[in-house]
Amino acid sequence: xxxxxxxxxxxxxxxxxIAAALGSSARRxxxxxxxxxxxxxxxxxxxxxxxxxxxxxxxxxxxxxxSGYEARVVERxxxxxxxxxxxxxxxxxxxxxxxxxxxxxxxxxxxxxxxDAARYEDLKRAxxxxxxxxxxxxxxxxxxxxxxxxxxxxxxxxxxxxxxxPH
Numbered sequence: 001x002x003x004x005x006x007x008x009x010x011x012x013x014x015x016x017x018i019a020a021a022l023g024s025s026a027r028r029x030x031x032x033x034x035x036x037x038x039x040x041x042x043x044x045x046x047x048x049x050x051x052x053x054x055x056x057x058x059x060x061x062x063x064x065x066x067s068g069y070e071a072r073v074v075e076r077x078x079x080x081x082x083x084x085x086x087x088x089x090x091x092x093x094x095x096x097x098x099x100x101x102x103x104x105x106x107x108x109x110x111x112x113x114x115x116d117a118a119r120y121e122d123l124k125r126a127x128x129x130x131x132x133x134x135x136x137x138x139x140x141x142x143x144x145x146x147x148x149x150x151x152x153x154x155x156x157x158x159x160x161x162x163x164x165x166p167h
Contacts, residue, residue: 001043001128007035010046014088018050021067025060027051027095032103034124037110041121043128046088049103051095055079060092101164102150108162109153116149 011031018029028051034042052060055077064081065071069090073080078099079092093099110117123145132138156162 001041001125003039003041004035004044005038007031007042007044007046008038010088011036011048014046014048014090017067018048018064018090021063021069022050022052022060023063025052025057025063027053028100030104030107032091032107033089034110034120036107037117040110040117041125044087048088048090049100050090050092051097051100052092053095055092055094064090096164104164105153105157105162106146106150109149109156112156113152116152120145120149 008031015029015031019026028049030036030049030051031046032049033045033047034040035044035046054060061071061079061081068083069081069088070084071079072082072089077094077097081090081092082088091103093103110120120142123142127138127141130138130141
């Protein structure tokens, strides 16, 4: 659960693999989640955000699967693929969507706010000691603090003019 500086290297390897698989269909490929925040403790799973025009585009699914990723989750406006080792999660979201923005803002805020990064890490460490029958329960347990942190992040975004930027 401790931070691993190798996560950024792993992301770069996966980024190249995803870019080769998807080509220009991947409008943005970004490292997100706890492993994208230097020094933050996390489960050793590298999360990758891929912004696309259409998450239902079968060419994207075929490209990722041919590159060794397994389809795992199908939700409205979101697809999740992962490595067979389950150490990399590739999230497809629609370019310009609220989900794309929220994940990038959360990452950037945690990078900018050691206080909120520490609060988030403390909660994650406490939750790591519990038994979870489903990872969705773990995610839900983080929800109230994430909502609180996102309020701080939204204020910061307004104050600084933070934007997602071009694809």
